[in-house]
Amino acid sequence: MKGLFKGSGVAIVTPFKDGEIDFHRLEQLLEWHIQQGTDAIIICGTTGETPCTTDEEQEDLIAFAIEKVDHRVPVIAGTGSNSTYHAVAMSRFADEKGADGILVMNPYYNKGTQNGIVKHFQAVSDAVRCPIIVYNVPSRTGCNIEVETMVKLSQIENVKAVKEASGDIVQVAEIARLCGKDLAIYSGNDNQVVPILSLGGHGVISVSANIIPTDMSRMVHLYHEGKIKDSLELQLKMNGLNKALFLEANPIPVKAALQLMNMDTGELRMPLTPLEEKHLEVLKKEMTAYGLL
DSSP states (O other): OOSSOSEEEEEOOOOEETTEEOHHHHHHHHHHHHHHTOOEEEESSGGGTGGGSOHHHHHHHHHHHHHHHTTSSOEEEEOOOSSHHHHHHHHHHHHHHTOSEEEEEOOOSSOOOHHHHHHHHHHHHHHOSSOEEEEEOHHHHSOOOOHHHHHHHTTSTTEEEEEEOSOOHHHHHHHHHHHTTTOEEEESSGGGHHHHHTTTOOEEEESGGGTOHHHHHHHHHHHHTTOHHHHHHHHHHHHHHHHHTTSSSTTHHHHHHHHHTTOOOOOOOTTOOOOOHHHHHHHHHHHHHHTOO
């Protein structure tokens, strides 16, 4: 199979306590997700507050998740960076530790050209043996990976999938048309899962799965089983909740949601700050409507 998994991969939060990573709570979360049917664990993603962790902490998180999950579901490590040198080093570490795959965004801030993006991913591929998921999230990187560039990336040896979070469904359709045979496509937006599945997508790498793991996985599997109406009903049911989880920068709302569910994952790391009261009330309303509270 060209993809690493079919279903829902949770972009898991990183619990903190007294300023340090709470590995005990993280282990509990990992076990809960496996029990609830999550199909893959994505450690050290944006939702995991990776930009606010040190290299040593990132390595510890990757190694810990791989050890505790112990091959029960795929573990995919976020190893991207705005520096190719740094991305190569982190990717090599994750590969050597036994990650099932790595999730790598295109460089941000000192953003290169489309040609630079191709060379960036070629350098990462040359350093690893595990599959690479290209992460296209222009709202974060400030640079969209264009369709023509994605076609070139699909020809790189270890590039096997794309997490598409551009929000541009026409772009996703073109990627599916031009390189769907070479790349598995994962939705990077929880409100576009079924539309991307309809274009041949494998699943989703999800923020909302932190609080509704069973339903997120079920929605994807229902679609792949041909139960499209049931899958769509779940997608529509989630819309209000998905919107509430992005009232402020991710992962601020989802950590607040976990706290409301008595699954406290501790404080956020600066510059992230607690969810504003007005947004907390909206989140509570949507969680209640969904049946979580």
